[in-house]
Every structure is written in C-alpha cells, then in structure tokens.
Amino acid sequence: MEYLNAELDSKIQLKLYKDMLLPRLIEEKMLILLRQGKISKWFSGIGQEAISVGVTNALTSEEYVLPMHRNLGVFTTRGIPLDRLFSQWQGKANGFTKGRDRSFHFGTQEYKIVGMISHLGPQLGVADGIALANKLKNEKLVTAVFTGEGGTSEGDFHEALNVAAVWDLPVLFCIENNGYGLSTPTNEQYKCKDLANKGIGYGMESHIIDGNNILEVFTTVNNLCESIRKNSRPVLLEFKTFRMRGHEEASGTKYVPEELMDFWKDKDPIANYENFLLDEEILTEELIKDIKSEIGLDIDKKLEQTFQETPISYNKSNELDDVLKYIDYQSYDHGNIIKNIRLVDAISEGLKQSMERHGDLVILGQDVAEYGGVFKVTEGFVEIFGKDRVRNTPICESAIVSAAMGLSINGMKAVVEMQFADFASSGFNPIVNYLAKSHYRWGQHADVVIRMPCGGGVGAGPFHSQTNEAWFTKTPGLKVLYPAFPYDAKGLLNTAINDPNPVLFFEHKALYRSIYQEVPTDYYTLPLGKASILKEGEAISIVTYGAGVHWALEVLEKHEGIKADLIDLRTLQPLDTETIYKSVMKTGKLIILQEDSLFGGIASDVSALVMENCFRYLDAPVKRVASSETPIPFAKELEEHYLPKARFQTALLELVAY
Structure with missing residues (x-):
C-alpha cells in the first residue's frame, strides 16, 4: 500500500493512527463480550476504519455526518464519551435512546451525528435536507452521509442523488463498497464496473478511493470538503474496501472465498499504516505499546462503569410522553375582519401567513413554484417568497419527505405538498419509520407538515381519490388533521406548522372549491384534538x-x-x-x-x-x-x-x- 504524506503534518498522521486504533480495540473487546453473552449483537467494521476516521477528520465539528452501523470510527472520532456508547449498546439510560433502540441507531445534535434506521435509504435524503438548510442559511458547510454498496440499489439512493444534483447541495455521498451485502456479492448487486459511475447519470462529480488507505481517504476527502465549501455541489465517493467479518457476527463469513479473505487481510488499514509510520519514525514500538495500553485501560474502565449502571426501568408515562415533542399550544386570536372564501383559499391564506411568520419555513413539492401546485394553493408564492423557499421538487416523494426531516434536524421547518394523498405511498417509509419514530428514539423532533389533497367524488379514479388517513393514524408519532370547513382549515394548518411534530394535513379535493365560509383575514390558530x-x-x-x-x-x-x-x-x-x-x-x-x-x-x-x-x-x-x-x-x-x-x-x- 502506497502512502503519500508529503504535505501532511506528522501530528495529523499520528492522530489518524490513534483514531483508527480506538474503534479497532473497542471492536475486539466487543467480540469478546459477545462470546461471553454480555452483549446481544455486533456489526463489525474491522478493516474499514480508515473510511470512517478519514472522512470524519476531514469534516469540521459543525458539519453533520450520517453514519451506518460499521462506522464506529465516526462516533469515536467525534469524541463521544465511551461510557455513553457502551451504555447505548447495552440499552442503558446513559445511552442516547433510553433503551429504545440499539447499537448505532441513534443521533446526537451535540456531536452533529444523525444515526441510521434499518431501512438504510432515507438517511441519504435526510442528508439532502440538512445540506439544503445549510445552503439556505448561507453556511459554507459540508454534509457527509454513508451507505453500503447494497444500499445503492434502493430507490432512496437514486432519489437523493438526483435531488442533490438538481439543487447543487453540498453533500458527500460515501459508498463503502465492502464486497458483500450480507452474503450477496457485488456481482449479484450491480452491473456497472464501479459504483462511482452511477454519479455520471446524475451529472455528479465522483471519485474512487482506496478505502483502506487512511492518508488517501483523508487527503482526498479533505481537499474535496475545502472545495465544496467554496463551490456548493454534491460529490459521490466510492471507497473500495472489504468486510472482514460477517454482516453481523452470527452470520459468519463461510460464503467468502479464502483467497479473497487473505488478499484483504494483507490490506489491513491499521497494520499497513502502522508499519508506514514506523518507517517514517512517527511511531516507535514503545509508543505503540503505550497508546494501546492507554486505550485499553480506558475501554475497560468505561465498560466497568457501564456494567455497574442500573438497568433501565419501565415507566409508562415516560414512554408515552416521549413519542411526541411536548408543545405548549399558543393561541392566536383573530380580529373582526372576515371574508367569504373557499376551503382552498383558506388553506392558501394560512400557508401564506405562516410563511410570513416563519422565515425558516420551506415549501417543497411537485409544481408548487411558478405553477402554484396542481390545485393552485401556492399560486403567487414564488413572487413573494422566492424559489429558495418555494421549491419545485423532482418526482421522488421518499427523498423529499426525508429532506424535510433533514431541514428539521438542521433547525428549519418544512411543508411538503403531496400532489395527491395517494402518492404518499411512495414516501411511506420515511413518514412512518423516520418522522414518526425519531423523537421517541433519540429526542429529535420532525418539524414537518405534509399536505394531503385527498378524497373522491371528482371522478379521478383509483390513484387520485383515496382518503388514506388510516395508513397514518395507526402510527404512533404522527398527528393527523382532516378539516371540513375553511375556518377550521386555516386555523388548524397554522397550528400544524407551529407544531414541532410531524403532521399529516388532509384536504378534501371535492371541498376545495365547493365549500365557502366566513373566515377571518388575520392569522389565527385552533387547538388540535378538539372536535x-x-x-x-x-x-x-x-x-x-x-x-x-x-x-x-x-x-x-x-x-x-x-x-x-x-x-x-x-x-x-x-x-x-x-x-x-x-x-x-x-x-x-x-x-x-x-x-x-x-x-x-x-x-x-x-x-x-x-x-x-x-x-x-x-x-x-x-x-x-x-x-x-x-x-x-x-x-x-x-x-x-x-x-x-x-x-x-x-x-x-x-x-x-x-
């Protein structure tokens, strides 16, 4: 393995070594604990440390990173206390999810990390939303998001890349091509020679990087980050590496040819880099021994601390209270000026007044900009608020719902217009598995309203007429509103936008232009949960x-x-x-x-x-x-x-x- 370090400070080179060694030694300890029955499951990233460590070191502490379950190096490089990580893995209260989710399925605003969900794909769209918020706030920041070679087959991958390309979003899409998706080899997952080629179809810059070469990873990504901060754009990175252990430990690696394992064993990112640093006299055998001893003692100390921690106890009210972010409803009363308007006009008026009140509110949807949406709810909005805040989207409901989540994570609000409520099925996964569960899992609210034009009576057939509220009322963590009158529609929509929780807002198409009512011209709100x-x-x-x-x-x-x-x-x-x-x-x-x-x-x-x-x-x-x-x-x-x-x-x- 060739290392080029001509312009890299020796302190940085040493830090990269220590940053790789820490997750490796943690993993080796976890594998022992797994065999002892002290932890229940483990997804190993042994052999892939250079990617997590190199990418994370290239980012600033203000820049979000969205890792996967083999990216322990992201968490440790960001400096998350080991006792909290160990508590998380054991379902203890000192962890990040209060025992409600496992391993790396968590996020933390303190360390600007947004963890995955098992469905993998939505986090790519979430990265788009985080990056969009940075761009709208004129913050010159990069967002990095990880996926595996298997995840590139998911529709969310393609949707997210397309959105990022169309909007010139500052996102690093990091593919860890580690040879196998569980037991399925890459030749059964995609036909192109390199996954980096997929960027070409989206007009996106892409690079292939030796994922086991820490200096190549760090220097390449660091240079790209510096460039992206100046010239906002997405970049696709394919890291060539290998998974040395099973998908998770129970799976084993019997399906991998022995000669392939031997080849990649010789390319171990830590052993090779260690030898290089010894040759460069940046490391000595004594220093290596001291570093490993210090790390090992710290791991043992923090593990013992975690083992002594009291098991988490069940409290029904705590569990129920954490499903949604608490909000103290604020009533806004209206004046005496009223006018007779239609349901569609009331929704448009409420949305417009909410846009005026919330400078961080972004509207996303197909044809919502110049065209004003298919039902003209946002007609004229572009002239008032501009295309940054009233954004036409590609036809990709999943990526847009995920992007709305990303906007919320990065401190903004989003209203997503489903062109028809029926099409929410294409964005179903991020709605019910990401938006709905985030606050319960790790305390992150989803400040997202999804407008749902729905209903029959207009001869629109099976795919434009469903009233599918029961898909969502079933799911804890979602609020569902369904007004029948203009007065209610305006007041409830304003409340929904103020609410930091995800809201499905159903609007019956047949009522849009047939139902009139006297509606106050002022901004006002109505409480949720009151018939x-x-x-x-x-x-x-x-x-x-x-x-x-x-x-x-x-x-x-x-x-x-x-x-x-x-x-x-x-x-x-x-x-x-x-x-x-x-x-x-x-x-x-x-x-x-x-x-x-x-x-x-x-x-x-x-x-x-x-x-x-x-x-x-x-x-x-x-x-x-x-x-x-x-x-x-x-x-x-x-x-x-x-x-x-x-x-x-x-x-x-x-x-x-x-």
Missing part, C-alpha cells in the same frame, strides 16, 4: 369528518325531525374522545361515517373506544358506515355507489328507529 359540535340533539350521535360532515348535514336537512349531535372530529390524531363519550352518554346511540373503506378505519377505532368506555349508556349497537371494500372506481355511476353518502341516510334512519 366541533355542529348540531345538538338528544336522539343520536353522529361522528364524522371531511366530506362526511357535509353528507351528514345534507341528510339532516332532509330529515329535520332527527335531533342529532353532529360531531366533526377535525383532528384524528389526537382524537377528542371526551366529546364523543359525552355525546354518546347523552343520546345512547352512535353512528360513525367515514369516506374511507370500512375495515381498519377511524370508524372502527371510535366504535371500539365507545364500546369499551360507554357500553352501559348504549341503547343500540354502534353503527359504522363507509365506502365499499374496493378500490375507488372512475365512472361517475360506479363512484356514487362506492361512496357511502346514500347508505348513510338508510343506516341513520334504521338506527334512530331501533
């Missing part, structure tokens, strides 16, 4: 939301003799169970109407909650009414029979007469 009682009566309780509210109103107008409590939920998570229970205790009968198909929807949960908590007050079975158990058809006649509007009237009359 609206539109009508009051003693005969029956009707619970609904979205378009169902207007269907119920039409039916009640036809049947003036039915005196009902009509409850518009407005927010589905959090759910106002208090209002529901109070109404049911008064009327003794409950019918729940939803536009979504019946099985697994909100109506099922409301019904179950009432049965569990109000059973003795019921005078009749709880009735649920919903759309048919089919995809949403296109033809008008079929769609009319699919939607539950007509069936609701029949069911209501039957229940009243029960």
